[in-house]
Amino acid sequence: xxxxxxxxxxxxxxxxxxxxxxxxxxxxxxxxxxxxxxxxxxxxxxxxxxxxxxxxxxxxxxxxxxxxxxxxxxxxxxxxxxxxxxxxxxxxxxxxxxxxxxxxxxxxxx
Numbered sequence: 001x002x003x004x005x006x007x008x009x010x011x012x013x014x015x016x017x018x019x020x021x022x023x024x025x026x027x028x029x030x031x032x033x034x035x036x037x038x039x040x041x042x043x044x045x046x047x048x049x050x051x052x053x054x055x056x057x058x059x060x061x062x063x064x065x066x067x068x069x070x071x072x073x074x075x076x077x078x079x080x081x082x083x084x085x086x087x088x089x090x091x092x093x094x095x096x097x098x099x100x101x102x103x104x105x106x107x108x109x110x
Contacts, residue, residue, distance in 0.1 A: 005045045012038035025090040025100040029083065036079040040072050 012034050019031025047068035053060035094100050
């Protein structure tokens with residue numbers, strides 16, 4: 001299972017880096033979003049994919065540590081807010097400058 005997760009993480013990182021290196025603001029925002037999802041999967045995989053029950057007393061002999069899932073859930077909420085903020089900034093930039101190409105934005109700024 002860890003091998004499958006490692007392949008999925010590698011694919012997410014590859015696509016995310018490819019999108020970040022493009023010249024469109026929308027693709028850059030989507031690339032950062034894919035990178036954060038790759039990091040979430042990486043952290044979950046490094047915490048260990050264990051089988052067990054929820055940590056409720058008296059249910060089972062083996063329990064799963066809930067801390068990695070709680071940290072990833074918090075990170076997902078924060079990355080969703082940051083991605084929404086990036087989309088608003090990109091939309092405002094498009095409204096003001098009339099383009100979402102990075103080269104055109106640099107030329108108009110100078």
